[in-house]
Amino acid sequence: MATSLPSHPIGVFDSGVGGLTVVRALMDRLPFENIVYFGDTARVPYGVKSTSTIEHFTLQIVDFLQRQNVKMLIIACNTMAAVAAEKVREISPLPVLDVIESGALCAVAESKTGGIGVIGTPTTINSNAYARAIHQMDPDCRVYSQACPLFVPLVEEGWLDHPVTRLTAQEYLKPVFVEQIDTLVLGCTHYPLLKPMLSTMTGNLKLVDSAIAIADQTAELLQQQGLANTQRGMPDYRYFVTDVPLNFRNVGERFLGRNLGAIEQVSLDRL
Amino acid sequence: MATSLPSHPIGVFDSGVGGLTVVRALMDRLPFENIVYFGDTARVPYGVKSTSTIEHFTLQIVDFLQRQNVKMLIIACNTMAAVAAEKVREISPLPVLDVIESGALCAVAESKTGGIGVIGTPTTINSNAYARAIHQMDPDCRVYSQACPLFVPLVEEGWLDHPVTRLTAQEYLKPVFVEQIDTLVLGCTHYPLLKPMLSTMTGNLKLVDSAIAIADQTAELLQQQGLANTQRGMPDYRYFVTDVPLNFRNVGERFLGRNLGAIEQVSLDRL
Structure with a gap:
């Protein structure tokens, strides 16, 4: 894996749309950071699934985000944080924060x-x-x-x-x-x-x-590790989902409090 | 595929536990029929997913049930029936009933x-x-x-x-x-x-x-096609799910109104 650079995006993931409340808090707190969001909308919700299934899905997502060159990972889903945070920290060389x-x-x-x-x-x-x-x-x-x-x-x-x-x-x-x-x-x-x-x-x-708590801790972590983005342009926001984005857009814009822009669909086979 | 025999089971499938209300009605109406149930509990609920995702998942399940030698298919999930019933009838040589x-x-x-x-x-x-x-x-x-x-x-x-x-x-x-x-x-x-x-x-x-309507129509269809089970022993009921069965058992026994017996977990990779 390439070295992380300050200009690389923050990777935020969730089982669906809920993690956008974390993205919203990050946008407010860190307006120059690039963000890549992943919502596993084809397999949402995780809250009723078993530990082993949740762990399996989580590691697939982490792998996908690492291929997007994120500089850190934020587990924005409480269920994934509860069940799989330890595993994510074990396998990923990146800094990891989780909502729990x-x-x-x-x-x-x-x-x-x-x-x-x-x-x-x-x-x-x-x-x-x-x-x-x-x-x-x-x-x-x-x-x-x-x-x-x-x-x-x-x-x-x-x-x-x-x-x-x-x-x-x-x-x-x-x-x-x-x-x-x-x-x-x-x-x-x-x-x-x-x-x-x-x-x-x-x-x-x-x-x-x-969401607000994790945005504060993200700011602190990026400062400490010299990973805060120094570029002052318009940040780049990318949204990946595993199902057709229609419902994600409708509900997501309420969660995010603004327009979502382009949403990219990732086939489950590519995970 | 082998020819269907009257002793072969009825295949019933749903996105999760809900289709057990259909199984219950079948057990009451057709007490000598063998039944294989499939609940896609690792990917439930389907109601919020897109047409193409639902269709893809449905055809995987149909394929699995055909490998269990079912003599007919019952789409017990309204969402799958709404979105994918036509497709199922197109690809399967078996008689198909659906709840809609x-x-x-x-x-x-x-x-x-x-x-x-x-x-x-x-x-x-x-x-x-x-x-x-x-x-x-x-x-x-x-x-x-x-x-x-x-x-x-x-x-x-x-x-x-x-x-x-x-x-x-x-x-x-x-x-x-x-x-x-x-x-x-x-x-x-x-x-x-x-x-x-x-x-x-x-x-x-x-x-x-x-559920009751489809049980009545199943009885009629099996008679018409000479597929009603003539054996009068204890019928065989099998339950397949894609996630760890714990939650399926708890909620399912309420839906079924009786004990579930053995539940078998199928890995998504085997679909």
């Missing part, structure tokens, strides 16, 4: 009482990856986790502040609220779109948005 | 006023396949379709008669109820599990369950 480590770091820094709630997909929650990461950083934290399987379909339906979504959130969050927490980690890249609704329900709780 | 044709036939037979509502996943509804099938059978029918993207995740969450599900159903069905319909087709294999809740909301509407 970033979310955990941010939660530990933000929490004053050490009581931290985590919400995510069933696979993320069952993997216990957030609790493990948080306990590694601070063994005194108490972590309360809750799977919210309906949040992703509700966000993709666009019901961001709908009575159904509100009722679903009340049902899911009831057991979390009875615990003494002061911080709630949005452990899925779809959830930042629910932040306005959730913040009206959670009162004084601090909501940790791992 | 069966549901449409049953709806046309049941409706007295010719006003028929259809609910399903976005892909099924956008394909317009039910309306097309119904109009081919009776051009005078009026068809009103409504996509219900949240019903599948709600069923898989097990919220079969939950306030959230009820509120979601009210929202989705509102525009259908204002039309003059007397029949509502449950155009997704997950929806029969919502039948008890839906029937309390729909009053005098006839609910068409395509």
Whole structure:
């Protein structure tokens, strides 16, 4: 593999469209960085698949992004981060950040009482990856986790502040609220779109948005490693998906908060 | 390919677990038939994927089932039936039934006023396949379709008669109820599990369950073609899935209403 250069793009990947919330945070925080995004839209969602299947798919994507000469990797999918982050760090010579480590770091820094709630997909929650990461950083934290399987379909339906979504959130969050927490980690890249609704329900709780957390850590990492792009032109954004991009564009522009431009489809056979 | 024999199994396939509602109806209606079920759990759901991807996956499954010596094929997935049924009939020498044709036939037979509502996943509804099938059978029918993207995740969450599900159903069905319909087709294999809740909301509407419709048509087809199994022993049921079977078993036994027995995992590379 060629040496990484500052002008090379950041590689961001996700099982589908959700990781665009991370891309959005990166664009805001690092407006001169080139970005290559990969969304595995033909095989989304990963949250219901097994560990070995997720690991297999993840390594295919990493291999593809390395062939695009990315200078670092960001695992923007909580499910892949929970299941396959270790494996990615093992096989890739590039710096790797993942949303779980970033979310955990941010939660530990933000929490004053050490009581931290985590919400995510069933696979993320069952993997216990957030609790493990948080306990590694601070063994005194108490972590309360809750799977919210309906949040992703509700966000993709666009019901961001709908009575159904509100009722679903009340049902899911009831057991979390009875615990003494002061911080709630949005452990899925779809959830930042629910932040306005959730913040009206959670009162004084601090909501940790791992998209923003990982953008901050990316800035720091690029500085430390001398990999920050010094060119000041318009950055180049490329989007690769494994299925026909129609639905990706419709939902994705809501996630990204701007136009997506060209989207390239990659056949699964090329992975 | 070897000639089909009456003792050969019926091949039923779906993108995941939903087609087990068809298997259940077959077991009840045809208790001596052997059945091979294929659920593509590593790539579920199909409802959000593109036409070409769905077609590609479908033909892989048909090929696999033909290698299991099935005597006929049942497309138990509405999305695959909507997108790929024609293609399957083109390439397979076996008799093929699909849930859309069966549901449409049953709806046309049941409706007295010719006003028929259809609910399903976005892909099924956008394909317009039910309306097309119904109009081919009776051009005078009026068809009103409504996509219900949240019903599948709600069923898989097990919220079969939950306030959230009820509120979601009210929202989705509102525009259908204002039309003059007397029949509502449950155009997704997950929806029969919502039948008890839906029937309390729909009053005098006839609910068409395509699982039951297709079981009736299977019985007829096997008789006509001399393919009904004459052996009277315990039938053999085999279940193939593409992902680790844990989740398939948990949700599947609810769909099937009985124990699943052995489940075999097929690697995607073997398709």
